[in-house]
Amino acid sequence: ETGVTQTPRHLVMGMTNKKSLKCEQHLGHNAMYWYKQSAKKPLELMFVYSLEERVENNSVPSRFSPECPNSSHLFLHLHTLQPEDSALYLCASSQETGGGTEAFFGQGTRLTVV
């Protein structure tokens, strides 16, 4: 148990569906992140939230929409995805976004777009 919980663990969705990924952290951290992990590629940072404010958006397509209603919860809303969006989506949290800060990762949501 890392203190960061992601649901669901697995998700299969069609290209016209709308779904949401959920992340919850019980560590009292004030920064949360979404990463995309694809086979044979480095982890890609998608979004960063610090104190519930989005501070980073790495040119992610608009079909991915993050939401951070409070410092403990982070969502990733998905709509009209493409097959190349199939990947493992990892949520992470840290106490702050400063240098050298340790991040704690959830187990990820394995997303398959059909």
Added chain:
Amino acid sequence: AQSVTQLDSQVPVFEEAPVELRCNYSSSVSVYLFWYVQYPNQGLQLLLKYLSGSTLVESINGFEAEFNKSQTSFHLRKPSVHISDTAEYFCAVSDTGFQKLVFGTGTRLLVSP
């Protein structure tokens, strides 16, 4: 821009043998360096990190890594591996903070009896 290179995508070793996982980085400024481990069907866990001070850092489970500024490397080593060390290992670099963390492509360590 920063980048991280992990040349070995997969490293097979026998149990109790030593292992080295290579990591090279490029950056024009001072960096922080990390090794994360990902066990099957799990998220990433921090294994060890270099922020400043001693260039040799150790983890609680016997891994160590040495920061070599002249060679821009941060190789991970363990003198004797166990079956349970089978996992994927990611090297990462950051300068201004975690949100700028850049990961390598990972090295899969396969330990066999």
